[in-house]
Amino acid sequence: MKVADASVLVIGAGVVGLMSAFALLKRGVSVSVLDAGAPGAGSSWAGGGIVCPVPPWNYGPVVEQTVRTSREQFDAWLPEIEALSGIDCEYHQSGLLLSGNPNQHDFVAMSATWRAQTSERAVMGQRQDFDAGLPHGDWPAVLLPDVPQIRNPRLIQALVASHRALGGDLCAHCPVERLVQQADGRISAWQKTTCLGVGERVVLAAGAWSDQILQASGLSPLGVSPMRGQMLLFHLPPDQAPKHITNTGEGYLIPRLDGHILAGSTIEDVGFDTAPTPSAADKIHQMAVSTWPRLQSAPIIQHWAGLRPGHGSDEPAVGHRHADWPGLWVNTGHFRNGLGMAPACAEHTAEALS
Template sequence: MFNILVVGGGLIGLLTARELVRSEAKVTVMERGTTGRESSWAGGGILSPLYPWRYPEPVTALAHWGQLRYEGICRELSDTTGIDPQWTRNGLLMVDVTEPECSRASAWASRYGYRLEPLDRAGLENCEPELGQGESGLWMPDVAQVRNPRLLQALRADLEKRGVAFEEQCEVQGFVSEAGRITGIRTAAGIRQTTRVVVAGGAWTGRLLESTGLSLPVEPVLGQMVLFNGPPDLLHRIVLAGERYLIPRRDGRVLVGSTLERTGFEKVTTKAALEELKTAAFGILPRLRNVPVETQWAGLRPGSPTGVPFIGEHPQIRGLYVNAGQFRNGVVMGLASARLLSDLMLRREPIIDPAPYLPGTTGASAHGGMDFV
């Protein structure tokens, strides 16, 4: 048995800890704040990238692996902890996608084996009768969602049952290495000796690793969301229209997201974003005008240049690993990201080719640009 410190208690850190502890490692999760309360909690939980054909192939590879397995892990977590992450297959309905995009989407779906159906106005109305806009659309019936705060609660409970230790309000300030190998981490309480560390610090990962000589382009990107407290069956599908989306929860609540703002580490909500998101929501689903807004919140995504995360060992320091930069797709890529890193750490056959994700190489940063939504 060997000891591993996971720096970061968000979804990526928790899923990585779960993969490692299942292989009989002794794992401690260290979190600068409260476990699962940053971008993992703030996101929408859609188990698909938005307009997925716009992303580089390495994003699709991670997403696809996880999509095939999320239902099973959610059922397992519900059985073992009593907390249901509410995996739900609502499908993803994309409204008024341009003709060139439709052709690109169709080619992508055929290549990777996804079901994607074009819809005319009648098809849109049949799919989601309450829509307030759209003359055509694309429909992906197999897309599911999870209720990410519940997923995080279930993972925390599951990990505690498996003997994982948690140290909250414990900010890692730096790393100690000798002869190119990790020997410890620095905290306010002093140096903690260790020989294996996973940095899964979300938006803070790039800043954390600066002192190690690794310039990792992971930066905070603010996203604001609004929650409507609606009645059950107000909305049935996940709907994407332009840059905005609606997500129906089982209890009738509807999430509206999200903004894309570069404000550094300032995590605030604004009235301007609230009004913008409400206006977009009313255009997509006019009945929301009669539904009260329950709350508004913000989170800091771990932005990366192309949306391809950094997964693997530090190029200069053995025993120091990175799992970060999932940007807007941390939930859907989380399962595969955790499994891939664990495969590399445990010297197992990796589930997919790790080369595109390795930090400090030409891999993850070499892919062409993309259209962020």
């Protein structure tokens, strides 16, 4: 087996690892990425691609600022990623409509306060003012028209292709069991007795699995743990689908440009079990149909689950890890907002390493 040898070894080819690699490659740093499976097959493929915490006023300033910076970064980077890969990631402002039973969710009051603090655009009204396909009833609603989404499986494909186009090395199906700091300060990545790669620096971006690697390397864990989330996929003719990402407080619908509609999600603390369950499918289906009644007769095309890298709080763990391991950096623990926070965290990591 070829041993990856680069200035920076990135462990994990999810959106966080691949974006970190992209930011480093753009600075002329040589990068090798190692992944246990296929790139993006962890949480990054399974997610929804909303580039905004939902609802945004439930999150602290770190998450909000990171997502805001990421939006600027997406604007700056995506044209290059799409040109290098030839893949359209469907990054667009579909807007986020928040509308829920006012007895349970006072979206309007909360969004008014939040709008005053952030100067983000927010339009108040009744839900039917925004989308005629929503059920009748006088429910107040708030539209955040500038919220974007990205088609995350395409983003992963585009990042892999642009990584290779920029000269990056990527080894799929290379599970790293532990890291070893060598006498010369470089760090090697091992699977049993096989050395998979060596780098002057390592960025650990293994999502929900990050703590397993730290512990096997004799280092203290970060407190990152898997949080399963399940999704259903529907399809309607595009003119029958919701116009905006629609969140009722019980769940959300994400309409893609071609009529596919993602419905999610659950948050389950069940370890590393990625099996979708019939009870979650029922619950999400009910939420989807009550939010958008036209889905009643639409077949479920796919049902899947992914493991978010939970981190206790909503803030990720980004930065230098251990005083005795100067070459080890972490970029993980993005929980529910890793697609939305990846570019800013990648840029921060690359800036610190170059």
